[in-house]
Amino acid sequence: MMPSRESNAEQGLSRVERKRRDARDRIVREAEKLMRARPIDEVTIQDITDAADVGHGSFYLHFKSKYEVLIPIIEKEAVRWDVIIQRQFEHESDPAVVLGGSARYMARIIAADPLWRWFLQHSGVPVEDMRHAIGRFGARDFGRGLISGRFSVPELSITTSFVLGGYVSGLLASFDSADPEKTIDQMVEVLLRSLGLAAEEASRIANLELQKLAF
């Protein structure tokens, strides 16, 4: 069968799509390099498009702002760190220890990363963006605890919204704390109570010694 005009058109479209995707990847990659090399406020969209060798139109096809370019960057970071954190807990059977420990590690990583900090500080409290970036890992650990009966909540969806909103808001507060790690652990203690743990148990788990993460 001869290729129809339509299939030619589809091949054409997919080449355009591929080019678009490549341009997007370059934008994200170069934006991250620039934002890690100097203060984020000093990086302009012009700097990013120059480095990625794309036009302004190409940038705005994919992103509305510098803020939006950060979303895939921090999501990639979250995925990478999640693998490392999960390995730390592979022999841990208590879902509360896994969730509490993961929340403490992730908060420390976020507080130490200028890209995450800038992202959180420039957007009210971006609960929906955070749900996408780290909420899915939390949801997995949360789900295990619900199934095992370790956690108990009045309703899943509203509890998730409450806990995630509280976590992000607490993270922002920890940036201004004189002792960020202590503040993070206190937040996780309150978070574990929200999931149904008794106060003493939440306190114990939120204050377990944290091992150094093994890469």
Next chain:
Amino acid sequence: MMPSRESNAEQGLSRVERKRRDARDRIVREAEKLMRARPIDEVTIQDITDAADVGHGSFYLHFKSKYEVLIPIIEKEAVRWDVIIQRQFEHESDPAVVLGGSARYMARIIAADPLWRWFLQHSGVPVEDMRHAIGRFGARDFGRGLISGRFSVPELSITTSFVLGGYVSGLLASFDSADPEKTIDQMVEVLLRSLGLAAEEASRIANLELQKLAF
């Protein structure tokens, strides 16, 4: 003593200040009228300055955006409702019942007010703005419970950030709920746990019958 040039200058300044304040009051008042009369997205800053009989410059002297004009409007509403809600609990001695009940009433009021809803939906999760608008009432009720020992938290400031972030995020989630009042009560149940109440006790208080507010 003859009035010095300086005191004349001061009087002049205070007259300018007074005029500015009057213009600001008119902007806020007319903005509220317009935003209650038709969909907020359709109200322009031009509409507001026309109604308030001020220039664009005068508007931007006080507010960066339509969003910012809403802050004094919802704060005034919060103050008004807080008086009504407090009256409801004047003979209640349990701070957990007062805080839980106030949080349930205030969430119902917010969910029913298009101005509040628009405000919350147009700003990530504006925890800092909310801290100003309703956080102080929560802090008062929270403080009573801490003093009486009814609440117990690892640290005051981070717990407040966590709970307020969770409350705002939960409120937003309740807007999309099939049963907003039920969702609000479930959120308040989780919130009360955060403050140290045992799960059964949090559940009992978050599900007490709510009387109709008496005006």
